[in-house]
Amino acid sequence: MWGAEDVARASVRRQGAGLSAAQVADKVAEAARRERETSAQLDSPVADPGPYATDPEDLAEQWAARHTEWRRVAALIDTCGWPAYDPGQDVQGSQWARERDELRTGARTRHAAWQQERQDARDELRTEVWLAADPSRRLRAVAARTGLRPEHLLAQLADHARLNDDGTLTIDPFTPR
Incomplete structure (x- = not known):
């Protein structure tokens, strides 16, 4: 999600305070x-990097970005005449931090929405219903009159269904929506 520059800016901002x-x-x-x-390591082959080794190109890119950011902070301190680096006074750094x-x-909001969609999808029931010809015709006729698709009409019927204590199924009159 974050590029080397973003990581370097955040790291330097945190480490440079004071x-x-x-x-x-x-x-x-x-x-x-x-x-x-790290740039020199890119040209030399590594015999066995091991399971926890980082990507040499990524590491070189990170240190190049940190070097650039530390130089920016040094120039800022020199230009502004600050006795020490204060991230709160660094206008550009503060803007990057806000961004x-x-x-x-x-990203967190989108991830939470995606997780909710996944949860909702797990709670859904998808089924295929095979009806005899006569109930099927009646269902299609009612669906056509209400402007609904037959599966939506069945879903609304299920929403209004109640199971009584004696085991009978009851559906009170309702208007399909």
């Missing part, structure tokens, strides 16, 4: 070193 210009410069240097290392939160909220 860091001085010198500490941010150290983070820029570390990110540059890690970017070089990420909106995307996350939208």
Whole structure:
């Protein structure tokens, strides 16, 4: 869901809070070193990466994005003359954070709706009914007069059906909708 830039922005915003210009410069240097290392690993084959190894291209992309973001924060501190990085004063970083939160909220809402649809689908009953010719003709005639499809008329009949204590089935008069 999130690209390397999004992850880097969130990570730097979280880790950079309260860091001085010198500490941010150290983070820029570390990110540059890690970017070089991960880029170099792309060219060298790995014998056995193991079951928990990350994708080398993904890792290189993440460190390149972090390096870019740390440089942006260092330039911001230098330009604004801040004694330390304050994510609340970082207008661009705050806008990106709001956009990420909106995307996350939208994704959670869509996921909840999808889960509800799946639950509703599990609760549905799908069946095939074979009727004799005479009841079938009557059902089709009633459905035609009401403007419903026969399966919708049967569903409404089932909605209005009651099972009495003596085992008989009763359907009170109703108007199909």
